Each structure stands twice: as structure tokens, then as C-alpha cells.
Amino acid sequence: QVHLVQSGAEVKMPGASVKVSCKASGYSFNTAGIIWVRQAPGQGLEWMGWINPNNGNTYYIENVQGRVTMTTDTSTSTVYMEVRSLRSDDTAMYYCARAPVAKMGPPGAFDIWGQGTMVTVSS
Amino acid sequence: DIVLTQSPATLSLSPGERATLSCRASQGVSRYLAWYQQKPGQAPRLLIYDASNRATGIPGRFSGSGSGTDFTLTISSLEPEDFAVYYCQQRGNWPLTFGGGTRVEIK
Numbered sequence: 001q002v003h004l005v006q007s008g009a010e011v012k013m014p015g016a017s018v019k020v021s022c023k024a025s026g027y028s029f030n031t032a033g034i035i036w037v038r039q040a041p042g043q044g045l046e047w048m049g050w051i052n053p054n055n056g057n058t059y060y061i062e063n064v065q066g067r068v069t070m071t072t073d074t075s076t077s078t079v080y081m082e083v084r085s086l087r088s089d090d091t092a093m094y095y096c097a098r099a100p101v102a103k104m105g106p107p108g109a110f111d112i113w114g115q116g117t118m119v120t121v122s123s
Numbered sequence: 124d125i126v127l128t129q130s131p132a133t134l135s136l137s138p139g140e141r142a143t144l145s146c147r148a149s150q151g152v153s154r155y156l157a158w159y160q161q162k163p164g165q166a167p168r169l170l171i172y173d174a175s176n177r178a179t180g181i182p183g184r185f186s187g188s189g190s191g192t193d194f195t196l197t198i199s200s201l202e203p204e205d206f207a208v209y210y211c212q213q214r215g216n217w218p219l220t221f222g223g224g225t226r227v228e229i230k
Contacts, residue, residue, distance in 0.1 A: 035219070037221075045210055045212075047220060047221060059217060059218070062218075097166075097167075102214075105214075105216075106155075107214065107219075109169055109212070109214065110169060110212075111179075113167060116166055
């Protein structure tokens with residue numbers, strides 16, 4: 001069965017960094033990309049970016065560019081997302097999801113989701 | 124960025140009724156639009172991809188239509204478990220974007 005399992009909840013001070021993991025199982029890791037989505041409390045979904053585990057190519061939205069880095073460890077089928085210089089408005093549930101690689105352009109729809117990781121930024 | 128506008132924001136219906144949700148894109152996305160369902164405390168679940176294709180395991184009462192800038196998600200007869208928030212999402216162009224969501228609530 002296909003699963004994405006994320007790391008546990010985090011509480012961080014403003015200005016700190018957080019690294020969230022997303023471990024894939026049940027499929028061939030390099031056949032699909034991984035995207036990250038966040039959801040602030042009571043709000044909608046914000047797509048943050050994606051990584052192609054095949055070649056390490058990434059795309060980040062402008063809003064987080066320079067503060068977010070997505071990486072992969074193909075030996076453990078795990079994707080990581082690090083967010084630096086945390087602010088209070090980074091407080092959110094962070095989800096990873098599988099996104100099939102398209103022949104051209106952006107990836108396909110997000111068919112498998114992790115359970116979410118709550119990141120709280122508070123002094 | 125492509126802006127997706129969902130309407131209505133809230134839909135109040137009774138079980139057994141038909142639900143029609145709209146998603147309008149600020150520029151054409153061909154048929155590269157997906158729909159997701161999210162229940163409280165849960166991750167989103169893919170319902171429809173590429174405008175009209177049901178994802179694996181999704182019941183036949185869910186259907187999607189549209190192309191270009193106007194898309195519709197229809198739930199033919201609401202079941203109790205269908206009351207949730209629904210989001211559309213485009214992959215026609217970078218960056219990928221979500222709509223603001225439509226809440227389907229019990230009347």
C-alpha cells in the first residue's frame with residue numbers, strides 16, 4: 001500500500017529553522033515528485049513547492065523562496081523540507097503529497113497525502 | 124499567478140440533494156484542474172483530476188466537467204460523509220495554485 005508518513009509536530013521560536021520529513025513507501029520513489037502544501041489554522045491550502053526525486057529539480061513559490069529548501073534522500077525514500085527564519089505566520093499544518101511527473105510542465109494531481117505536520121512558531 | 128475563484132463560499136444542502144460547485148480560473152488552464160475534499164482534522168483527498176477523471180476509489184456520485192477557465196464539481200446525491208470543504212487546484216502553469224474552497228454544510 002502506498003503511504004507518505006511525516007515527522008511529528010514542532011514548536012519553534014521566531015527566527016529558528018524547522019526541518020520536516022516525508023517518508024514514502026509502497027511505490028518506486030523516483031517515479032513521482034513530492035509537493036508541499038501548508039494550511040494555516042482555519043484557512044485554505046497554499047501550495048509551497050515541489051521536488052523531483054529523479055534529478056533534484058525544485059520549484060518554490062515566490063512567497064517562500066530563499067527561506068525554504070526541499071531535498072531528497074533516495075536511500076531512504078524520504079523528502080525533507082526546511083523552513084528557515086521562521087515567523088509567526090509560518091504557523092500551519094504542513095502536508096506532503098505525491099505528484100506524478102508529467103511529460104511536460106507542472107506535475108500531475110496530488111494522489112497520496114501525508115498525515116500532516118503541525119509547526120507552531122511562538123515566543 | 125493563476126487565481127482560482129470558487130463559488131459559492133458555503134453551500135447549505137440536505138442529504139440526497141444535488142451539489143454544484145464552481146471554480147473559475149483567471150486564465151485558461153486547459154483541462155488541468157483537480158478537485159479535493161477535506162474533512163476536519165484530515166488531509167485533503169483527491170477526487171477528480173484533469174477536470175473529469177475520478178481518482179481511484181471515488182464513488183460515481185462525484186463528477187467533474189469544464190475546460191479553459193470554468194469548471195464544475197457535481198455531487199449527484201449528497202451522502203452524510205460528503206459534508207466537507209472542497210478545493211480546486213490547477214496545474215496548467217507554474218506556480219500551482221488552489222482555490223479558496225467551498226464548504227458544503229448540512230442544511
